Amino acid sequence: MRRRRGRPKGATSDATRARILAAARRSFAELGFAGTTNKDIADGAGITAAALYGYFDSKADLYAATARDAQAELLPAFRRAADAEATARGALRAVMAASARLHARDPSLAAFLSAMPIELKREAEIARAMDEAPSEILALFQSIVDRGVKRREISRARARHVVSMFLACSMGMSLLAATFGADDFDRTMDAFLALVDGELFSR
Numbered sequence: 125m126r127r128r129r130g131r132p133k134g135a136t137s138d139a140t141r142a143r144i145l146a147a148a149r150r151s152f153a154e155l156g157f158a159g160t161t162n163k164d165i166a167d168g169a170g171i172t173a174a175a176l177y178g179y180f181d182s183k184a185d186l187y188a189a190t191a192r193d194a195q196a197e198l199l200p201a202f203r204r205a206a207d208a209e210a211t212a213r214g215a216l217r218a219v220m221a222a223s224a225r226l227h228a229r230d231p232s233l234a235a236f237l238s239a240m241p242i243e244l245k246r247e248a249e250i251a252r253a254m255d256e257a258p259s260e261i262l263a264l265f266q267s268i269v270d271r272g273v274k275r276r277e278i279s280r281a282r283a284r285h286v287v288s289m290f291l292a293c294s295m296g297m298s299l300l301a302a303t304f305g306a307d308d309f310d311r312t313m314d315a316f317l318a319l320v321d322g323e324l325f326s327r
Contacts (some may be wrong), residue, residue, distance in 0.1 A: 136314055141179055143169040148190045151236035156241045157187055157250060178315055187243070188253035201226060202264055212272025212319075217313060219268070220294050224309050227298040234298045265291050 147168025151160040162183070166173040174320050180186040227234035244251050272278035274323035293316065302311060320326040323325055 127266070130174070137179075139289055140164065140169070142176075142326050144176065144179055144186070145170070145190050145193045148186050149194060149236045150232045151166065152187060152190060152243075153232040153239065156239065157183070157247050167297065182253070184249040184253040185248050187247075188255075190236070191254065195259070198223065198226060199260055199264070202261065206264060206268055210269050212277045213305070214263075215268045215271065217317065219264070220297050220313065221309065222292075223298045224300070225246050234295070236273060238295055262287070262291060265294075295311055 142287060143166060148160075150168060151164045155164065160183070162173040162176055165186070166176055176186070180189065201222045202219050205222040206215040209215040210217050222235070244254070269278055269283050269287050269290070269291045272286070273280050273283050295310065297309070300309070
């Protein structure tokens with residue numbers, strides 16, 4: 125894409141932008157950043173490729189907007205789940221369950237987000253477009269772990285690593301639900317928490 129001004133006449137800006145973001149998520153998830161073309165996204169959004177220029181300056185800008193949109197879709201459910209639990213353990217379980225439900229409803233969400241770290245390392249223009257804004261999801265996990273430290277559920281020395289572990293596990297569990305469905309999610313979560321509690325392996 126090259127920067128152009130203006131927007132197609134008669135277009136409903138918010139609705140069209142939402143269609144573009146949804147189509148971009150599906151295309152980036154399936155084809156990757158490099159493999160996705162303007163035409164792929166435009167066809168999915170039901171507009172012309174030229175019309176994309178009225179909404180986003182570049183493919184990297186569109187990717188960054190797609191990432192922010194995906195995060196905005198997850199955050200309200202994550203916060204409700206975390207706020208409903210008193211303990212860090214309960215909050216982390218609830219957030220992961222909410223994540224799995226959302227990803228099972230829209231598999232492109234998990235596929236897009238799981239590939240994003242690789243795309244950020246591979247494509248410097250994406251990293252620049254993302255302008256290194258802090259992740260609100262990461263901040264949420266940090267707040268839950270901080271709660272666990274205050275309640276003495278989690279060692280302060282391990283807090284940073286616990287955040288990273290649960291962030292990775294959340295994505296893994298979400299991919300599991302998105303790929304195979306959420307029917308066995310609770311049992312899988314029980315096995316994971318048994319591992320966390322040191323009770324998975326018999327002595």
